[in-house]
Amino acid sequence: MPLRCPPMLQELLDRLFSRGTTPKTSRETVKRRLQILLAHDRTELSPAVVEKMRQEILEVVSRYVEIDPEHSEFSLENDQRTTILTANLPIRGIKEFFPGLPKADEVAIAEADTAAAEVPGVSEVPEVTEGVPPGMASPEAPADFPPDTLDLSLLDVIDAAIDPKTLPNPSTDGKQTL
Amino acid sequence: MSRIIVVTSGKGGVGKTTCTANLGMALAQRGHKVAVVDADFGLRNLDLLLGLENRIVYTAVEVLAGECRLEQALVRDKRQPNLVLLPAAQNRTKDSVSPDQMRKLVNALTKVFSYILVDSPAGIEMGFLNAIAPAKEALVVTTPEISAVRDADRIVGLLEANGIRNAHLIINRIKPAMVAQDKMMSVKDVQEILAIPLIGVIPDDEKVIVSTNRGEPLVLAADANQRGLAGQALQNIVRRLEGETVPFLDLTPPADDFLARLRRLFRPTE
Numbered sequence: 001m002p003l004r005c006p007p008m009l010q011e012l013l014d015r016l017f018s019r020g021t022t023p024k025t026s027r028e029t030v031k032r033r034l035q036i037l038l039a040h041d042r043t044e045l046s047p048a049v050v051e052k053m054r055q056e057i058l059e060v061v062s063r064y065v066e067i068d069p070e071h072s073e074f075s076l077e078n079d080q081r082t083t084i085l086t087a088n089l090p091i092r093g094i095k096e097f098f099p100g101l102p103k104a105d106e107v108a109i110a111e112a113d114t115a116a117a118e119v120p121g122v123s124e125v126p127e128v129t130e131g132v133p134p135g136m137a138s139p140e141a142p143a144d145f146p147p148d149t150l151d152l153s154l155l156d157v158i159d160a161a162i163d164p165k166t167l168p169n170p171s172t173d174g175k176q177t178l
Numbered sequence: 179m180s181r182i183i184v185v186t187s188g189k190g191g192v193g194k195t196t197c198t199a200n201l202g203m204a205l206a207q208r209g210h211k212v213a214v215v216d217a218d219f220g221l222r223n224l225d226l227l228l229g230l231e232n233r234i235v236y237t238a239v240e241v242l243a244g245e246c247r248l249e250q251a252l253v254r255d256k257r258q259p260n261l262v263l264l265p266a267a268q269n270r271t272k273d274s275v276s277p278d279q280m281r282k283l284v285n286a287l288t289k290v291f292s293y294i295l296v297d298s299p300a301g302i303e304m305g306f307l308n309a310i311a312p313a314k315e316a317l318v319v320t321t322p323e324i325s326a327v328r329d330a331d332r333i334v335g336l337l338e339a340n341g342i343r344n345a346h347l348i349i350n351r352i353k354p355a356m357v358a359q360d361k362m363m364s365v366k367d368v369q370e371i372l373a374i375p376l377i378g379v380i381p382d383d384e385k386v387i388v389s390t391n392r393g394e395p396l397v398l399a400a401d402a403n404q405r406g407l408a409g410q411a412l413q414n415i416v417r418r419l420e421g422e423t424v425p426f427l428d429l430t431p432p433a434d435d436f437l438a439r440l441r442r443l444f445r446p447t448e
Contacts, residue, residue: 025360030324031367037324038331038371081373 009036009047009075039076043083050076057087066092180288183295183419184217184313184342188329190300192321193350196386196395197412198297199227201317203395204416205293206260213252213291215284216266217309218299219275225265228255229393239267242279248286257398262291272304277311284312302336310337316345317377317415322352322363327371334374346377348415353382354429365426378415381429383408 024032040050054074061067073088185198195218202214216224219239225231236251248264255261264287267274280296287294298309310316316337320330330347337345349365356362369376385406389396396409405413407427414424 027357027360027363027367031363031371034324034327034371037328041328041331042335078371 009040035077036075039078039083042078042081043076045076050074054087058089061089063095065094068092180292180294181315182284182288182313183293183315183317184298184310185295185317185319186298186306186309186333186337187300187319187326188302188333189320189326192319192326193348193380193386194300194319195223195227195297196390197317197319197348197350197380197415198224198295200395200397200409200412201416201419202261202293202295203228203255203258204397204413205295205419206255206258207397208416208420210260210293211291212261212293212295213264213287214261215264215287215294215296217280217296217305219266219270219272219305219308220268221299222266222268224297225253225263226393227390228261228263228395230255230263230265231393234265237265237267238283239270239274241283242275248283257394272299272308275308277308280308281312302332306333306336307340310340310342313342314344316342317348318345318372318374319348319350320368320372321350322357322365322368327363327368331372334372345374347372347374348378348380349376350380351382352379352429355431358431376426377418378411379426379429380411380415381407381427385409 040047045053057074058067058069058072068090071090073086075086077084077086185194185201187194198214202212206212214224214228215238216222218224225234230253233253236246238251240246241248241251252262252264255263264283284294284296294312296309296313299305318330318333318337320326334345337343347369349368352365353362357364365376365379383406385404386396386408389399396405397412399405399409402410407429411427414427417424
């Protein structure tokens with residue numbers, strides 16, 4: 001399988017290796033490159049399939065929250081011959097579900113660290129479990145979105161989400177790690 | 179019960195053939211009847227590393243064509259009577275032999291020899307498939323370089339897919355001084371990435387080239403100094419193959435003096 005480096009992967013690599021104050025040693029660099037390379041090799045997923053999977057996952061997540069596609073990261077990594085799919089999707093805000101509800105556009109970017117889906121061996125399409133940033137909603141809530149009837153308890157959840165006390169500090173680059 | 183072990187790597191030039199020659203010789207020195215089989219049809223090398231190139235009359239291809247008996251093709255090593263080489267043809271391509279034929283050849287060898295080491299060609303095509311066809315175990319050779327490790331990983335996957343689950347890793351040509359300066363992946367780095375059990379670590383050693391020039395495998399050298407750390411590492415692999423627990427060689431470079439450490443502090447990262 002010829003392995004072309006997809007643009008988003010390249011971007012990820014660039015970001016990984018240019019960031020930080022101390023330059024990485026070539027030993028760290030090569031190890032990191034190999035880990036990413038082998039994760040792709042081992043899953044035997046073509047870059048096209050990975051790209052399709054990425055778009056579909058973005059599409060599903062976008063139904064519930066506004067994400068920033070520019071800054072989302074999507075990578076396959078490997079540990080002990082097990083492939084791990086990691087998606088970092090910065091959330092800009094919650095989608096407005098009902099007219100009249102306060103729009104959550106002030107919710108700063110939080111980072112949803114889409115957690116590990118294990119791909120044992122070959123090309124099973126992994127299942128993605130989504131981590132929910134603190135102060136946004138309880139992890140069970142998104143399963144019922146949008147509810148059939150107007151549930152007032154929902155208001156509390158959204159109010160909690162835009163409560164300034166729970167907001168990440170905007171000066172810190174808008175990012176917050178789970 | 180004979181052991182049939184394929185020595186393979188994916189990438190060329192990482193030391194498969196050197197390992198096969200030395201491991202075969204070291205096993206023979208320990209009293210086992212050993213056959214080393216060159217599966218690199220068209221680009222044979224194992225005969226050169228063993229210094230047996232002038233004694234080849236027939237090859238595996240003639241045996242398979244029924245033009246000679248298997249016994250006639252085997253080249254006996256005069257220095258080590260327990261060792262024989264089954265040479266590959268130099269004038270044929272890798273497609274001139276099939277996996278079934280390799281299985282037949284090697285199975286015939288198991289009647290006499292307790293160890294059969296098959297030296298695989300580089301790549302993952304026909305020649306590789308021929309080499310792994312008869313094997314029950316594999317030694318995967320790599321160097322601590324990105325391309326070699328990537329290819330080794332591919333090989334591990336292909337071995338598994340072909341039912342060879344008993345695979346061990348040999349890391350060749352490690353340069354301890356470079357590792358200490360973070361300019362080369364360490365044994366631990368490579369092993370972590372490939373995640374298969376390690377059976378040997380061979381330091382980079384000029385003595386290997388000298389022994390190749392002479393056609394005398396390193397483990398043949400009479401004194402330990404001539405064998406060097408690389409020779410000792412190869413002998414340790416053989417002991418581990420036989421189930422002994424042998425600690426890995428201490429390859430840490432001699433401790434830096436204060437000045438060297440100071441210099442490193444000011445050197446740009448590489």
